[in-house]
Amino acid sequence: MSTPHFDYLDRLEAEAIHILREVAGQFERPALLFSGGKDSIVLTRLAEKAFRPGRFPFPLVHVDTGHNFPEVLAYRDELAARLGEKLIVRKVEDTIKRQRLREPGGKYPSRNPLQTYTLLEVIEEFEFDACIGGARRDEEKARAKERIFSVRDEFGQWDPKRQRPELWNVYNGRIQKGENVRVFPISNWTELDVWRYIQRENIQLPDIYFGHERTCVVLPTGQLLGLSEHLRLDEDDEIVTRQVRFRTVGDSTCTAAVESDASTVEDIIQDLLLAKVSERGATRLDDNISEAGMEDRKRNGYF
Amino acid sequence: MDLLRFITCGSVDDGKSTLIGRLLYDSESVSLDVLAALEKRQASNGTVDLALLTDGLRAEREQGITIDVAYKYFTTPRRKFIITDAPGHVQYTRNMVTGASNADLAIVLVDARQGVIEQTRRHTLIAALLGIRHFVLAVNKMDLVGYDEAVFAKIATDYAELTNHFNLPAAVAIPLSALQGDNVVTRSTHLPWYTGPSLLEHLESVPGTQERADEPRFQVQYVIRPQTAELPDYRGYAGQIQSGEYRRGDRVLVLPSGLESEIEALEVSQQEVESAAAPQAVVIRLRDDVDVSRGDSIVPLGQQPTITRELEATLCWMSEQPLWPGRKLLVQHHSTLVKAAIPAILYKVNVQTFAKGAAESAQLNDIVRVRIKTALPLAVDTYQDNRVSGSFILVDELSGDTVAAGLVEAANSEYFTAPVAPPVAFSI
Numbered sequence A: 001m002s003t004p005h006f007d008y009l010d011r012l013e014a015e016a017i018h019i020l021r022e023v024a025g026q027f028e029r030p031a032l033l034f035s036g037g038k039d040s041i042v043l044t045r046l047a048e049k050a051f052r053p054g055r056f057p058f059p060l061v062h063v064d065t066g067h068n069f070p071e072v073l074a075y076r077d078e079l080a081a082r083l084g085e086k087l088i089v090r091k092v093e094d095t096i097k098r099q100r101l102r103e104p105g106g107k108y109p110s111r112n113p114l115q116t117y118t119l120l121e122v123i124e125e126f127e128f129d130a131c132i133g134g135a136r137r138d139e140e141k142a143r144a145k146e147r148i149f150s151v152r153d154e155f156g157q158w159d160p161k162r163q164r165p166e167l168w169n170v171y172n173g174r175i176q177k178g179e180n181v182r183v184f185p186i187s188n189w190t191e192l193d194v195w196r197y198i199q200r201e202n203i204q205l206p207d208i209y210f211g212h213e214r215t216c217v218v219l220p221t222g223q224l225l226g227l228s229e230h231l232r233l234d235e236d237d238e239i240v241t242r243q244v245r246f247r248t249v250g251d252s253t254c255t256a257a258v259e260s261d262a263s264t265v266e267d268i269i270q271d272l273l274l275a276k277v278s279e280r281g282a283t284r285l286d287d288n289i290s291e292a293g294m295e296d297r298k299r300n301g302y303f
Numbered sequence B: 001m002d003l004l005r006f007i008t009c010g011s012v013d014d015g016k017s018t019l020i021g022r023l024l025y026d027s028e029s030v031s032l033d034v035l036a037a038l039e040k041r042q043a044s045n046g047t048v049d050l051a052l053l054t055d056g057l058r059a060e061r062e063q064g065i066t067i068d069v070a071y072k073y074f075t076t077p078r079r080k081f082i083i084t085d086a087p088g089h090v091q092y093t094r095n096m097v098t099g100a101s102n103a104d105l106a107i108v109l110v111d112a113r114q115g116v117i118e119q120t121r122r123h124t125l126i127a128a129l130l131g132i133r134h135f136v137l138a139v140n141k142m143d144l145v146g147y148d149e150a151v152f153a154k155i156a157t158d159y160a161e162l163t164n165h166f167n168l169p170a171a172v173a174i175p176l177s178a179l180q181g182d183n184v185v186t187r188s189t190h191l192p193w194y195t196g197p198s199l200l201e202h203l204e205s206v207p208g209t210q211e212r213a214d215e216p217r218f219q220v221q222y223v224i225r226p227q228t229a230e231l232p233d234y235r236g237y238a239g240q241i242q243s244g245e246y247r248r249g250d251r252v253l254v255l256p257s258g259l260e261s262e263i264e265a266l267e268v269s270q271q272e273v274e275s276a277a278a279p280q281a282v283v284i285r286l287r288d289d290v291d292v293s294r295g296d297s298i299v300p301l302g303q304q305p306t307i308t309r310e311l312e313a314t315l316c317w318m319s320e321q322p323l324w325p326g327r328k329l330l331v332q333h334h335s336t337l338v339k340a341a342i343p344a345i346l347y348k349v350n351v352q353t354f355a356k357g358a359a360e361s362a363q364l365n366d367i368v369r370v371r372i373k374t375a376l377p378l379a380v381d382t383y384q385d386n387r388v389s390g391s392f393i394l395v396d397e398l399s400g401d402t403v404a405a406g407l408v409e410a411a412n413s414e415y416f417t418a419p420v421a422p423p424v425a426f427s428i
């Protein structure tokens, strides 16, 4: 008997589906964290493959920073409706009011750090014991160190020195009360893998991923930030209109656009094959602040 | 495109992380922004520390050592690689085991000045135990021994004794300098006496990740029951094919119950298919309304694993709390979780001599052979026969921590006669 040959994308897909089904089998109240970005959109496709013709054994949960791209919100609602799955939205805005938190000040007031508060609130509200996220190990050097099942304490904190061994594809989701697990089914995918999968599966994405004209402010680093009501502009800010696309979708005040006229998934893949700058490097403003930025945020409960 | 997953191992400071960094750097797989961050931390002599590409934790950067595995990804025109950079420090051996459990190939680094030492032996033992068959012996820091051929030849000979001991195919030995980049991506002129491939050339030419032709195994992870008006009676058993191939119409047994049925339909990505094979994620529907739940195995009639409540297994003990005979634990055999007890530790393996010796307890990072009794029957194969159905972890019931990696060595059949075991490649 000849063994059939599987492409690496087939293997990554099978691994991710296996992980999603382990979550369904091991936890009472899991949730899928859905940001509206390409990685979480890919997760929903994988969940369809894992659980159809049944329903997803978890709701989609969106932690809404309030600094969204309108296209992404529209896409989110449309997708949830098409899937017929439950969508829970919790707003950072409300957490700020409830916990009397201070809004981040400054010129580019990112709410990314505050997302963690809302995430922990929603985990407590619904007693989620597992949260599935679309983080990938190729994104950042601290992420490259995290397990697929990442056990967090009551405060959502990651302790990189106390990670459980993770053997073969046996995932240990046993936790004590108050603890929860963050699960990353596409840990082993790269940005390029995600795009190749989007292409192969013909997955529709929000328009902002493709080249479009946008009015942006030019940052001192040369990066382009789309104009929005949340930015505080100064007189001498340079405003330009450019053909851009987004490589990631996060808080709009800290996610830069890249210049591109890629209009199809194929174009984007060609772009990426030539890209000299990483996804985070090109687009995130908040990680450049400190070398251990991501590690610190994870230690504080960030996914 | 195919895939190769490899791990770097060897003792602390042998240069594993530097080697990975060099591989990524010289193959132009490092983005400009990541490089810029690296250059900011440049040493006083102006060189960048390539180990920082994988040593991503603050504690690692501060101490200059690797603590936990890092996963890195890169692609050449030939294939895609998943790299696992393991820590060399004995204290973090369990993290090395984590990395090795999913690797197809191990690069064992040796410092040319030190030769084969205890940690080289420990890591080779663990990698061999876990079933890795392809080894590369990377004799590193050749720059510090004047690129001396005799030094290299001696270490290669010493190491061959190890691979012989475990009945492994001979390791491919490559002299290199991770720091200088000799023989990592491109062949170096510093070692004219070496005529073999560079490390990357070799990694591009070895066989990639491939399924072994093992007997079919499948465990139910989750039962899909839509219970809708259109699909009131649909029951789909969702899981990943662990090994072998399944076909529509196969006569199968559900284990451990032993009930017989037939595969009525096989679904992949919501499409019915005629056949599917490991590692595909599938849904199996059975013709008969038999009782099947999470953790049950579905296997073809006549090719069943051993059903047992008594195992003999090799453990890599991973907890600071020692294991004493009589301990109660949980066995997680993939999607099955059962209570278990360890009535006896049969022996412990000396990692220096590989000799078996008596042991009262198992300490952190010990490799021991034990007997295990489980509260409910498991459907297992030996790890020799099947890396999936022959592997499990031990979980502490209270803390939930993973305390051991387990490999089934022998199982006493309860209901069926065990298949005759093929000759073992090596045993400890």
Ligand SMILES: Nc1nc2c(ncn2[C@@H]2O[C@H](COP(=O)(O)OP(=O)(O)OP(=O)(O)O)[C@@H](O)[C@H]2O)c(=O)[nH]1
Residues within 6 Å of the ligand: B010, B011, B012, B013, B014, B015, B016, B017, B018, B019, B051, B064, B065, B066, B067, B086, B087, B088, B089, B140, B141, B142, B143, B144, B176, B177, B178, B179, B180
């Ligand atoms: N001269 C020389 N030094 C090297 C070479 N490779 C690595 N080193 C140095 O050896 C030291 C240890 O290197 P690492 O790459 O951190 O070692 P490691 O094997 O990853 O160590 P652990 O992960 O902590 O086990 C560093 O100072 C490196 O610069 C080499 O080929 N030649």
Ligand SMILES: [Mg+2]
Residues within 6 Å of the ligand: B016, B017, B018, B051, B065, B066, B085, B086, B087, B088
């Ligand atoms: Mg290292």
